[in-house]
Amino acid sequence: MSNINGKVYAMNAITPMKPWKTWILRLIFFVLGHIKPLQNDLINLSFIEFARWVIVPRRSFPALGHGQKAEELKYDYLLFFSNFNGTWNQYIDAFSAVLAKGLDLIWRWSEKFPGSVPVTIFKEYIARVQFDTDYYFTAYPYATANDLKAAHIVQANFDDLSAKASGLTPEAFADAYLDFVLASQAHLGETGQAPVVF
């Protein structure tokens, strides 16, 4: 069992919601999905590779027959899966400090959610509703979300210069090369080992 692989942490959380509140949350997610500027804080946090919220209605847990008993639940459940860089404490601290309003808007419909500020009580709640990952794979364990974004910028700049390099005079190439270095130099970060977490 491990929630960590390289530089990525897998978080799983499940919280109960009264079914009538689920529809409010669905509406909020619909708006969040269609008005991209509302996602800016999430994007600018820049240490989340992938995250998703999944509402499982109380009667929608897969029932496949073969003697499986159907679930009899009063609550719908909100599942949250996140793949982030850094430690659990850093993640929750950043969420609480930067995304407090957004988080409250999403989780306030869950039972007993205390709010994302103050952070100590928020952490207690997350620790209670979190469950551990049994197996975790990432295709690029040594890279963070920022490393990936940077690498794709370098790749695009490199492809541009490669495509035109042979058609330029040496002097024109030197100018193009310096432009390439200027455009890429902020994106040449090291992707080394993951930091040691104690």
Next chain:
Amino acid sequence: MPNQNGTVYGLTILSPIIDDERVTPSHDLQIRRYLASLPTDERSPFALAPGTHLARLVVMDDVIYVGAPACEEHLKSKYLVFETNCDSDLPDYISGLAERVPEHLDAVWSHCVGYPGAKDKSALIAYMQACEIDTTFFFAAVNNKTVPESLRALLTQRAVTDFIVNHQGMAQADPARLQTEFMRFAAELKAKPTPPAGASRHDAETAREIKTGGHNE
């Protein structure tokens, strides 16, 4: 479609685990034991099959009681949660797994209710579709690149960094030589194979000593 963000598909599958008190150890423990033995590097089944950015498998024992005044309730089944961020939709992705790593699919999902086996691909896809739960909101930091594109970009980033470091000042001193060496470098880089998914070490050619480190807590 909420499961899709750009070209990345967010697949969430909840497979009920067989509850049979005559079986020892229980099916959920057998899944856990098998998952604990699976490699997570380039030998991982998700590295051998195409198109997985990140994937997790979790045995969910029960829902969580958050305390009064909420009602306490329990699931009648345990569920295997399969959450993956991949380059294709469910039928193509599951087909890829069934073709490349059927033995791992069978070893894990044979403990789940109604699993038809990896041999019958159409039955397998139908089974996974029956277990799929639609994502309500899906966020992806990079949503327009495939796994091979990302692995190659990371390789390029490291190689370009070394090239720039080793050719400082040459644009002014000897532009013709810089141009020749750049074109040779670009050709060599393009000819290199894409690094394997899941590999935690850089290849020996581009490996460098770590210059920084320490606590981050």
